[in-house]
Amino acid sequence: MALATPLCNRLPAVAAPARAPYPAGPSLTTHHAPSLRRGRLRSSLAASPSPEPRSRSRSLTAAASAAGGRPTVLVTEKLGPAGLDLLRAFANVDCSYELTAEELRAKVSLVDALVVRSGTRVTREVFEAARGRLRVVGRAGVGIDNVDLQAATEVGCLVVNAPTANTVAAAEHAIALLTAMARNVAQADASLKAGKWQRSKYVGVTLVGKTLAVMGFGKVGSEVARRAKGLGMDIIAHDPYAPVDRARTIGVDLVSFDEAISTADFISLHMPLTPSTAKLFNDETFAKMKKGVRIINVARGGVVDEEALLRALDDGTVAQAALDVFIEEPPPRDSKLVQHENVTVTPHLGASTTEAQEGVAVEIAEAVIGALRGDLAATAVNAPMVPAEVLSELSPYVVLAEKLGRLVVQLVAGGSGVKVVKVVYSSARDPDDLDTRILRAMVTKGIIEPISSAFVNIVNADYVAKQRGLRIVEERILLDGSPEIPLESIQVHLTNVESKFAGALSDVGDITVEGKVKDGSPHLTLVGSFNVDVSLEGNLILCRQVDQPGIIGKVGSILGKMNMNVSFMSVGRTAPGKQAIMAIGVDEAPEKEALKLIGDTPAVEEFVFLKL
Numbered sequence: 001m002a003l004a005t006p007l008c009n010r011l012p013a014v015a016a017p018a019r020a021p022y023p024a025g026p027s028l029t030t031h032h033a034p035s036l037r038r039g040r041l042r043s044s045l046a047a048s049p050s051p052e053p054r055s056r057s058r059s060l061t062a063a064a065s066a067a068g069g070r071p072t073v074l075v076t077e078k079l080g081p082a083g084l085d086l087l088r089a090f091a092n093v094d095c096s097y098e099l100t101a102e103e104l105r106a107k108v109s110l111v112d113a114l115v116v117r118s119g120t121r122v123t124r125e126v127f128e129a130a131r132g133r134l135r136v137v138g139r140a141g142v143g144i145d146n147v148d149l150q151a152a153t154e155v156g157c158l159v160v161n162a163p164t165a166n167t168v169a170a171a172e173h174a175i176a177l178l179t180a181m182a183r184n185v186a187q188a189d190a191s192l193k194a195g196k197w198q199r200s201k202y203v204g205v206t207l208v209g210k211t212l213a214v215m216g217f218g219k220v221g222s223e224v225a226r227r228a229k230g231l232g233m234d235i236i237a238h239d240p241y242a243p244v245d246r247a248r249t250i251g252v253d254l255v256s257f258d259e260a261i262s263t264a265d266f267i268s269l270h271m272p273l274t275p276s277t278a279k280l281f282n283d284e285t286f287a288k289m290k291k292g293v294r295i296i297n298v299a300r301g302g303v304v305d306e307e308a309l310l311r312a313l314d315d316g317t318v319a320q321a322a323l324d325v326f327i328e329e330p331p332p333r334d335s336k337l338v339q340h341e342n343v344t345v346t347p348h349l350g351a352s353t354t355e356a357q358e359g360v361a362v363e364i365a366e367a368v369i370g371a372l373r374g375d376l377a378a379t380a381v382n383a384p385m386v387p388a389e390v391l392s393e394l395s396p397y398v399v400l401a402e403k404l405g406r407l408v409v410q411l412v413a414g415g416s417g418v419k420v421v422k423v424v425y426s427s428a429r430d431p432d433d434l435d436t437r438i439l440r441a442m443v444t445k446g447i448i449e450p451i452s453s454a455f456v457n458i459v460n461a462d463y464v465a466k467q468r469g470l471r472i473v474e475e476r477i478l479l480d481g482s483p484e485i486p487l488e489s490i491q492v493h494l495t496n497v498e499s500k501f502a503g504a505l506s507d508v509g510d511i512t513v514e515g516k517v518k519d520g521s522p523h524l525t526l527v528g529s530f531n532v533d534v535s536l537e538g539n540l541i542l543c544r545q546v547d548q549p550g551i552i553g554k555v556g557s558i559l560g561k562m563n564m565n566v567s568f569m570s571v572g573r574t575a576p577g578k579q580a581i582m583a584i585g586v587d588e589a590p591e592k593e594a595l596k597l598i599g600d601t602p603a604v605e606e607f608v609f610l611k612l
């Protein structure tokens with residue numbers, strides 16, 4: 001899903017909420033202009049400008065150049081060779097396994113991407129130690145509970161995972177544990193190898209006709225259900241977010257948590273570890289289970305209160321448990337749970353098949369490379385998942401959105417803090433068919449970066465805005481017309497601020513600019529109440545004057561004398577002989593003297609120089 005070049009450039013090291021927590025999102029309202037159809041819209045975000053605008057941009061290219069032009073990827077756990085080959089073809093790859101936390105912190109500031117499995121804790125301290133260089137964390141697997149997503153988001157580091165390649169392996173492992181546990185395979189194996197022949201001790205239980213409760217009916221859970229059906233088990237599932245249709249297709253009833261745990265003979269855990277699932281299986285919930293229940297955990301150790309499980313095993317509430325995952329990995333050598341005779345254990349092997357590891361390695365390598373190139377990864381965990389075709393279609397508008405943000409913030413008079421930004425999208429497209437998250441992020445980037453040291457990308461735009469107390473309100477105007485073109489125009493309004501260029505104020509006193517995409521390039525089409533039409537390239541001088549003959553020539557000749565190349569010029573006026581705005585594109589920043597001469601030109605009432 002490669003993006004058009006401008007967008008790649010726009011989205012350093014990756015470019016933005018999703019399956020995982022993303023800072024408070026915007027709210028959408030709809031605005032209707034005359035002759036417009038009705039529609040819905042949403043979004044508020046935020047930033048408070050510091051007084052001195054300064055240009056700032058950081059790109060992956062910049063990060064990569066620190067490593068001699070090629071990005072550097074640190075791989076801290078064993079990864080399939082096919083994935084490593086892909087990474088090596090694109091980047092310098094440092095495979096350093098079993099790093100201590102301190103060693104990881106020391107290395108991370110030297111790399112652009114980090115690839116981990118479940119054994120590396122990517123904490124806030126790691127992101128802090130990266131000092132802004134780390135742009136991507138690739139989790140070669142599903143669970144991202146070992147990565148501090150909030151910290152990643154705050155620093156604009158994209159987190160991607162490989163959500164599909166190990167599903168079957170994990171489901172097969174759950175089935176392996178289920179059957180092994182029911183027939184005491186591990187215990188009997190150890191006993192026989194110890195020279196014993198204990199046939200009556202290891203009588204098992206049958207699976208046919210027993211009820212299995214699948215807790216968490218996602219990718220792994222539903223594959224477990226399919227397989228367990230083949231074993232003749234009756235399957236029920238609990239998952240507050242799973243679609244009923246998917247369960248029905250597999251022939252599974254979705255039931256409440258209490259019903260699932262109180263009716264099941266076997267309970268298999270397949271939910272992620274989150275604050276709401278942590279220690280979900282505890283004294284209270286074990287007490288509701290059928291006496292003699294058997295539990296399989298191939299999800300995360302942390303969803304079970306291990307001490308409560310030990311008590312439930314000791315008092316017979318739980319007859320057996322089969323555990324692949326533990327709160328602490330590896331668990332302490334003397335762990336009573338691991339040593340318990342009714343517990344079967346494996347050392348987090350759910351994803352460990354040759355096939356799954358190859359698949360995961362390739363999946364994560366592709367995601368990391370894409371992110372380093374500036375693409376938005378389909379498996380982004382802390383950024384919106386925007387389909388490639390949408391990104392490609394929106395790419396010129398992404399450039400426009402950032403330029404408008406950059407331009408509008410430079411029109412603010414020093415000292416007047418920006419608190420509310422209104423972004424108005426005019427489009428003939430149904431609001432549900434227009435994903436504006438990336439545009440909102442780019443307006444935010446354009447507004448915040450020139451006035452702060454913050455690095456803003458699609459990952460952290462909402463977060464940075466919120467931190468700065470900037471509220472971004474999105475509105476949509478539904479136009480009649482062809483929905484082929486995603487957007488007719490984008491307007492950016494700054495409310496309740498003073499402008500250093502009075503001509504930029506609209507009738508209601510907002511600083512207002514509007515832009516359109518013309519022939520694939522961004523154009524400025526409105527300043528305050530004045531229509532203009534200039535390409536948003538290079539730098540811009542805006543002059544407000546009394547509309548009279550000769551002014552354009554005078555200003556043009558001042559610039560000519562100063563040897564300044566004018567790339568374009570456009571004049572918009574309210575009425576003949578009244579106020580007019582002249583927008584002049586210049587390749588380079590004019591000398592102070594040229595600006596003074598422009599300001600001294602009779603009839604020029606004000607002017608401003610803006611860097612795009």
Ligand SMILES: NC(=O)C1=CN([C@@H]2O[C@H](COP(=O)(O)OP(=O)(O)OC[C@H]3O[C@@H](n4cnc5c(N)ncnc54)[C@H](O)[C@@H]3O)[C@@H](O)[C@H]2O)C=CC1
Pocket residue numbers: 142143144163166167170215216217218219220221238239240241242270271272273276277298299300324325348349350351352
């Ligand atoms: N042991 C191992 O090596 C492996 C472990 N896993 C773990 O298995 C778990 C599931 O993985 P996938 O199925 O790929 O993820 P998934 O995201 O497809 O499915 C998780 C499901 O859990 C559900 N869920 C969330 N909160 C819940 C709650 N409170 N109660 C019930 N259901 C809830 C979600 O709605 C979702 O449907 C993850 O924790 C993952 O880390 C995955 C692969 C290998």
Ligand SMILES: O=C(O)C(=O)COP(=O)(O)O
Pocket residue numbers: 117118119140141142143144166348349350351352
């Ligand atoms: O994908 C997951 O969630 C897993 O638990 C697999 O972990 P691993 O990559 O084998 O350390």
